[in-house]
Amino acid sequence: MTQSLGLILGALLALVLFVYTFWPENAFASQREKTRLDFLQERKEQLYENLRDLNFEFRAGKYPEEDFVAQRSQLENETAQLMAEIELLQQG
């Protein structure tokens, strides 16, 4: 490949990429700010998953009954407080 052909190809590439980058586009993506409510909903899903894991491990025989009850109670308590805050934010 000659030097001039290389230059022409390089210039062509620059032109195409310039047009691609700056082509007027109105349909670009945007998103609303994530709120505390979104955050709490995500955490709720995670706490539900933790509860499901705990139940499954108990059924698999990994926890004695009293350990399971104590842990479940802690997780449920945490989830309940979180859901209360969610309800409060949804009402407000």
Place this chain on the structure above:
Amino acid sequence: MATFGSLALVLALALAAYNLFAGTIALRLLATGHPARISPERLADTARRAGIAGFYAVTAAAFALVWSVFTNDFSITYILEHSNRALPAAYKFAALWSGQEGSLLLWAWLLGTYGFVLRLMHKTDVKLYAYAGTILAGIQVFFLAVLNFAAPPFSLFRGAIPPDGNGLNPLLQYPEMVIHPPMLYLGYVGFSVPFAFALGALMMRYPGEKWIRITRSWTMVTWLFLTVGIFLGMHWAYAVLGWGGYWGWDPVENASFMPWLTGTAFLHSVMMQEKKGMMKSWNVWLIFSTFLLTMLGTLLTRAGLVSSVHAFAQSSIGSWFVTFMCIVAAVCIFTYVLQRSHLKTEHQLESLVSRESSFLFNNLVLLTACFVILWGTLFPILSEYVQGTKVTVGAPWYNKVAVPVGLFLLFLTGVGPLLPWRATSLRSIRRNFVIPVIALWAMVVVCLVAGVRPWTDGAFDAGNFYALVAFALAAGVLTAILSEFLRGAGVISRQTHRNILSATWLLTRRNTRRYGGYIVHIGVVVIVIGLAGAAFNRNQEQELALHDKLVIGPYSLEQVGATQDTNPNYDSDYALLDVYKNGKKLFQMAPEKRVYAASGQPQTMVAIHSLPTWDLYVVYEGTNPGTGQPIIKAFLNPLVSWIWAGLVIIVFGTLVALVPNLSSATAAPRVAARSTVPEPVLKGGD
């Protein structure tokens, strides 16, 4: 093609710089809400598209270099120095990363590719992806600046152009070398992505831990590439260097191992953040360190700071890398100090015997190993700087620390999954640990009976002791993992009336991350068994006249002749050895010695007969100049094939973990909202 390639690199640098500049301004405008003449969203989108366009420009440059190799364009200095006409096509590709300029171009191209995929997926979370894309652009600006100003791959040869090139380094002319460096680089470069997400999430005070879920697949894929790259390198060292081993604690091997250790720690501890909102600062620093260690690895490999059989390209780009690493460290520290209030933990460690603490110990052990290796790797540089003499540390120094640390890590691999979250009662420990402990002690008895004893002739034998501990722990950990599968499958089996195999399949599909992770742990156990075999390695070196025999273990190797071969790329000499066992001929081995035409350099090609029990590994060391007889060195290396089998299991396990879950496990939560909210239960998200 040199002109086109050079232009493409300049263009790529301009686009990456625009991506960084416009992206930063757009994100600043979005964060402050200041009015501007152009909409920040539109500006951010042009920055994103500049990143995509930059990928095409780097691809064009990489294509130009590959084209030049295949068309034997020796007017380009890089092609002249790293290729020749007779080089087979696959190794012409390898020429792309055999030299410094080419490997930096590969770095930039892989980073461009990761960035391309990331920018195409930006709708997942537009703002977070914009931060990550801008940070990746910053890294890309550095690599493209080095390529344009310090190590240009398309610089032209001055003077009369030779008719043929100098050829590829013979050490690199081995099939694995076509895939090992790209795999390693995919791993190195890939850690830029979770780094960019973590730094971006911290900069924007990302509410919650969803960014971890978004980056999970990136991190696992990157980790997988790095793992495969490291093991392919081990196999290459085993099959090509002819010293009978696969890991020599070489500085460049260490450079790839250190980010693997911190990356593995991150993969584990990030689960704590996702599930419990704990260890947030720790995780941020783990991924920052991992990225900096990948940079250090590239610096060690490329800048010639340390002597290594792997440091194929050496030059003076070290100052560029050191400056960049300092800038990255400064940005990380500044961002952390500014935003550390965002990283407050949501839960405290409640007990030293819990799943959480096992993750913490796992992290501490991995980081200890990383620090020890970093110290050993940098010690020659530091000692030279302080004392004026280079003091190197050898394999025995590393082994003294790494072996016990590795065994403790194996212990945690077994213990962790058996421990419940939060706290563990004595009853729970008894319930979960009885069977693995029985398996562990049963293995101790089996080993002692089989002759694996920690003493030889009344003296303590550290190799045998560690092998015994490794086998015993392997049995315990394997039992623990299998019991996890069986217990879970038992629940599914009872619920759905499936047989245990079908239930195990469903169990794995329902929680691919956990059970894929367990499969990875099985692979680790298999690898440790293979590594422990090294305690029983044997070797024998002998000059063999025709029909002379070399005896090693149960094998007898008889020299039955020699042969030669030639092709345009190299000339070969083979020693022919018939292998007997119990007086019966089994097969013939032909270790080889090559001399490459272009470079005139010799190279050993080892003959390996691999079995699950051991490898018979034979090296043709050359001929005795006095007698003209071949000198043969044979090794009997037990359990080496288990290491490669373990890698296959790890790859399978990681692929399983990458598959989305089939559906959530059963057991619906039963939670009702409380009527009052004394104070927000969770920090963050504000």
